[in-house]
Amino acid sequence: MLDxxxxxxxxLRDAGAVLPNGPGQWVVPRYREVAALLKDRRLTKTLPEAYYRYTVGDAELSGFLSGQNLGRRNALAAKVLAGSFSPALVRRLDATMRQQVDDLLVPVLASGSTDLVADLALPFPLAVICELLGVPPAERAELWPHAAQLVRAFSDIAFLSDQDVGAAVAALRWLRTYLTDLLRRGTGGDDLLTRMAASEADGERLTPQEIVDNAITVFYAGFETSMGMISNGMVALLRNPDQLTRLRQRPEMTTLAVEEMLRYEAPIQVTMRSPLEPIQVHGRTIRPGRVLYLLVGSANRDPEQFSAPDRFDIGRTPNPHLSFGAGVYRCLGSALARAEGVAVFDRLLASTRDIEFASEPVRRPRFNFRTYDSVPLHVRPA
Ligand code: HEM
Structure with missing residues (x-):
């Protein structure tokens, strides 16, 4: 399953539209139901507190996780967060992305070999989020291990060891303290932290605690996801050399190619929901307090929706994949993530003549947040 x-x-899709997965839990594997349930307002992302207690145990971490979708639970925070991801802010970040990728590629091209994860897929999205939030460049190196630690814990909460929980709690505390202090100091720029602090909705403002927890949510949401898009996308290109050649010949297809990377191997494979009232799914009643696993990764490979779904086709269009979710909880960072993908593959392919595996890529052994731990490559500069 992990492999x-x-x-x-x-x-699973053959077995049915909604399948039992242990007490009170249901798995939804087909496109039609996943798409409909993502958009269904009778479902919430706030899972029963007991779910987090069972899976995580620790009060502080489970408290943060159960409030993690603060953005939507609290209507004010939702408006402020969504409004703060303005197109102008995304355009400003987009303008610097190609340069950031080029900077990261300098040592890679000089040495001719790289671990794509360590050298690009990990530092690039992190730099983008720090830029988005307004974390000063000099403070980023200190912050990143804590962000990485917390994100790692999030990525598969059902499998956390006691040690992981302890490390995640420590990282959460560090980030809360750091961001509270940064908010107090002020970043002095046009960034998400400043926008959240300055914005009001319906005459109300967010508290510092709400702003800080929203900022941490952005780390969680936008770091390993983009890392997955970049590393899964590179591996898909190398394993489908005809598509890599096609993209090298037609660089204007990069935008479409990134969509196909997102569909083919969704960085978020599953998202959970709980009904607010009894709902019918394919003739079955699912009651409040139950947890539904919406298998986005499976929906993206459903032959009822996509022709030849297991073929990686960079020209696929239309491509209505569900990798950014849908409906009220859809990804707020999708424009940013798409711009990241285009910047990486545009610059990487333009500055190299040849890319090949140096050794087998190493898959991160996690089910959700699908990505690689390392993708060792040889590259020949253009
Ligand atoms: C390829 C990269 C990315 C993918 C595949 C992705 C995917 C997703 C998905 C599937 C959701 C909804 C989860 C659900 O339905 O339960 C989501 C939510 C979210 N994403 Fe992304 N994301 C990506 C990058 C980013 C980036 C770069 C940012 C910001 C820097 C971001 C910010 C957010 C936020 C804030 C939410 C929460 C919205 C809310 O509930 O209020 N994402 N993302």
Missing amino acids: DPVPVYAR
Whole structure:
């Protein structure tokens, strides 16, 4: 399953539209129901507190996780967060992205070999989020291990060891303290932290605690996801050399290619919901307090929706994948993430003549937040 969930997904889709997954939990593997349930306002992302107590145990961490979708639970925070991701801010970040990728590629091109994860897929999205939030460049190196630690814990909460929980709590405290202090100092720029502090909705403002927890949510949401898009996308290109050649010949296809990378191997494979009232799914009643696992990764490979879904086709259009979710909880950072993907693959392919695996890529052994721990490559500069 960790190695390759695709055959398992096919079996699940064949088995039914909604499948039992232990007490009070249901799995939804087909496109039609996943798409409909993502948009269904009778479902919430706030899972029963007991769910977090069972899976995480620790009060402080489970408290943060259960409030993690603060953005939507609190209507004010939702408006402020959504409004703060303004197109102008995204355009400003987009303008510097190609340069950031080029800077990271300098040592890679000089040495001719790289671990794509360590050298690009990880530092690039992190730099973008720090820029987005307004974290000063000199303070980023200190922050990043804490952000990485917390994100790692999030990425598969059902499998946290006691040690992981302890490390995640420590990281959460560090980030809260750091960001509270940064907010007090002020970043002095046009960034998300400043916008959240300055914005009001319905005559009300967010408290510093709400701003800080929203900022931490952005780390969680926008770091390993983009890392997954970049590393999964690179591996898909290398394993489908005809598509890599096609993209080298037609660089204007990068935008479409990034969509296909997102569909083919969704960085977020599953998202959970809980009904606010009894709902019917394919003739079955699902009651409040139950947890639904919406298998985005499986929906993206559903042959009822996509022709030849297991083929990686960079020209696929239309491509209505569900990798950014849909409906009220859809990804706020999708424009930013798409721009990141385009910047990386544009610059990487333009500055190299040849890219090949130096050794087998190493998959991160996690089910959700699908990514690699390392993708060792040889590159020949253009
Ligand atoms: C390829 C990269 C990315 C993917 C695949 C992705 C995917 C997603 C998905 C599937 C959701 C909704 C989860 C659900 O339905 O439960 C989500 C939410 C979110 N994403 Fe992204 N994301 C990506 C990058 C980013 C980036 C770069 C940012 C910001 C810097 C970001 C910010 C957010 C936020 C703030 C939410 C929460 C919205 C809310 O509930 O209020 N994402 N993302």
